[in-house]
Amino acid sequence: MAITTAAVQALDLLPHSTSLSLVSAKQSLMASIPVFRFLVLLMIVGFCRCVYGWDATTSAPPNIVLIFMDDMGYADPGPFGGDAELTPNLNEMAAEGRRFTDFYVSQSVCSASRASLLTGCYNIRIGIQGALGPKSRIGLNTGEMTIAELCRQKAYATACFGKWHLGHEVPFLPLQHGFDEYFGLPYSNDMWPFHPEVTHLPVEERLRSWPNLPLIENNTVIDAEVTAEDQTQLTRRYTEKAVSFIERNYKRPFFLYLPHSMVHVPLFSGSEFQGKSGKGTFSDVLMEIDWSVGQIVQTLRRFQLENNTLLIFTSDNGPWLSYGNHAGSAAPLREGKGTVFDGGCRVPCIMKWPDRISPGSTCSEPAMTIDLLPTIAELMGGTLPDHPIDGKSISGLMCGEAEIKSPHDALYFYWGPELQAVRSGRWKMHFPHNYRTLNGVPGGKDGMPVKYESSKIGEALFDLSQDPGEEQNVLLMYPAIAEKLRSLATAARTELGDGSTRGSGLRPAGQLESVQ
Ligand code: MG
Numbered sequence: 001m002a003i004t005t006a007a008v009q010a011l012d013l014l015p016h017s018t019s020l021s022l023v024s025a026k027q028s029l030m031a032s033i034p035v036f037r038f039l040v041l042l043m044i045v046g047f048c049r050c051v052y053g054w055d056a057t058t059s060a061p062p063n064i065v066l067i068f069m070d071d072m073g074y075a076d077p078g079p080f081g082g083d084a085e086l087t088p089n090l091n092e093m094a095a096e097g098r099r100f101t102d103f104y105v106s107q108s109v110c111s112a113s114r115a116s117l118l119t120g121c122y123n124i125r126i127g128i129q130g131a132l133g134p135k136s137r138i139g140l141n142t143g144e145m146t147i148a149e150l151c152r153q154k155a156y157a158t159a160c161f162g163k164w165h166l167g168h169e170v171p172f173l174p175l176q177h178g179f180d181e182y183f184g185l186p187y188s189n190d191m192w193p194f195h196p197e198v199t200h201l202p203v204e205e206r207l208r209s210w211p212n213l214p215l216i217e218n219n220t221v222i223d224a225e226v227t228a229e230d231q232t233q234l235t236r237r238y239t240e241k242a243v244s245f246i247e248r249n250y251k252r253p254f255f256l257y258l259p260h261s262m263v264h265v266p267l268f269s270g271s272e273f274q275g276k277s278g279k280g281t282f283s284d285v286l287m288e289i290d291w292s293v294g295q296i297v298q299t300l301r302r303f304q305l306e307n308n309t310l311l312i313f314t315s316d317n318g319p320w321l322s323y324g325n326h327a328g329s330a331a332p333l334r335e336g337k338g339t340v341f342d343g344g345c346r347v348p349c350i351m352k353w354p355d356r357i358s359p360g361s362t363c364s365e366p367a368m369t370i371d372l373l374p375t376i377a378e379l380m381g382g383t384l385p386d387h388p389i390d391g392k393s394i395s396g397l398m399c400g401e402a403e404i405k406s407p408h409d410a411l412y413f414y415w416g417p418e419l420q421a422v423r424s425g426r427w428k429m430h431f432p433h434n435y436r437t438l439n440g441v442p443g444g445k446d447g448m449p450v451k452y453e454s455s456k457i458g459e460a461l462f463d464l465s466q467d468p469g470e471e472q473n474v475l476l477m478y479p480a481i482a483e484k485l486r487s488l489a490t491a492a493r494t495e496l497g498d499g500s501t502r503g504s505g506l507r508p509a510g511q512l513e514s515v516q
Contacts, residue, residue, distance in 0.1 A: 065311045074329075110163075126506075164216075373389065393407065409488060430459065
């Protein structure tokens with residue numbers, strides 16, 4: 001593709017800009033340049049169609065921009081019931097794109113969720129659970145194919161700016177997973193000596209639990225001790241890196257992955273946003289995130305890339321409710337981060353792609369982050385990995401009509417190795433499990449959490465179309481539905497396991513020892 005791009009650029013064409021279609025380019029060439037150059041162009045187009053699977057005469061492969069929030073609740077953005085005054089750019093994005101009302105993550109915690117997002121697999125399949133800490137010796141296995149590696153098949157430029165959280169040791173960092181560039185925190189921004197659990201301890205003891213937080217560029221630590229002041233600049237710096245990346249790569253297709261550190265606690269915003277909302281710290285941070293979205297959109301517009309860019313905005317899990325006024329909201333969904341209830345696993349999702357997605361539309365079919373990799377593969381004509389993945393293409397749900405159904409018979413929700421819930425159509429079934437809850441107790445204040453209680457749910461069936469808050473157990477009213485969901489769960493247990501029973505389809509995480 002590099003050779004192809006260079007050849008086309010030599011003809012002063014921008015092959016990736018939708019504003020300069022090859023059809024019109026061919027017309028101008030015919031009128032103004034020698035015939036042999038026109039023939040060269042036809043050869044290039046034919047080569048691309050044969051080798052790269054996309055039809056350059058009708059469409060160029062789309063740019064992909066994936067904005068991934070940390071701990072943003074279902075009801076935080078304006079288009080999902082949040083305070084619309086705080087999110088004008090997200091409101092615009094939804095008006096120009098499609099809201100996915102029933103979009104899920106595989107597990108409502110940071111590393112697990114990211115593993116699924118980037119590989120198209122349930123995180124349990126690929127051995128990444130929970131949130132990896134600074135002492136972790138594992139990471140995303142380099143044998144897995146990420147979206148970045150998929151995009152590289154088509155000579156996309158790739159970059160990750162933000163929180164990685166799939167292994168902080170060099171063998172697991174983004175450059176080893178298909179990204180050309182990386183800048184950001186290797187894990188959560190609360191994994192530092194100012195974690196609320198340790199602030200009462202002497203510094204030496206704090207550092208034993210939570211060492212200093214590094215900032216990494218490519219494979220190098222560029223700041224070994226991130227400060228609170230540094231954290232106020234994270235959203236702006238990620239955004240500036242993203243804008244620069246688009247400016248440097250506008251002539252070729254690109255995949256930009258922007259996993260923000262916010263709105264995970266501790267909350268920080270830039271000085272120009274502190275107090276701006278008049279509604280508290282969380283709202284200030286949300287305003288800066290929305291500003292960042294606006295910067296991305298404006299940059300795409302500036303280079304006339306907006307129409308052929310698939311812009312996705314979603315979150316890794318629901319709100320961390322124990323942090324009270326520093327957490328978002330999942331209302332009317334039940335519970336939040338760290339549970340398999342919809343408040344933990346169902347996230348806001350907006351997709352915008354003017355060339356293909358109808359503006360102002362809504363999809364209410366169940367889908368999951370695992371679907372992005374196979375969807376992008378289909379859109380660009382890429383080749384999926386040889387190993388099994390769990391996601392399915394949702395190009396129909398993105399670009400099609402309202403009646404198109406989810407490609408999934410069921411979506412599965414594990415907590416650790418335990419299969420705790422399954423969703424099929426409008427139905428969601430829980431199997432008996434413990435879960436954390438505030439049980440009606442108010443959350444914490446100004447960055448200090450309260451403790452969760454432990455509660456237990458028995459086998460339960462909820463009709464999410466009538467009961468999105470998972471409150472009315474209708475198990476006894478619909479025995480046939482319950483039996484169907486039990487049998488779907490049995491199939492998952494065979495492949496992915498459950499509790500102490502190991503599934504047949506599991507693959508290991510990357511181990512530090514094995515890659516050094
Ligand atoms: Mg998170």
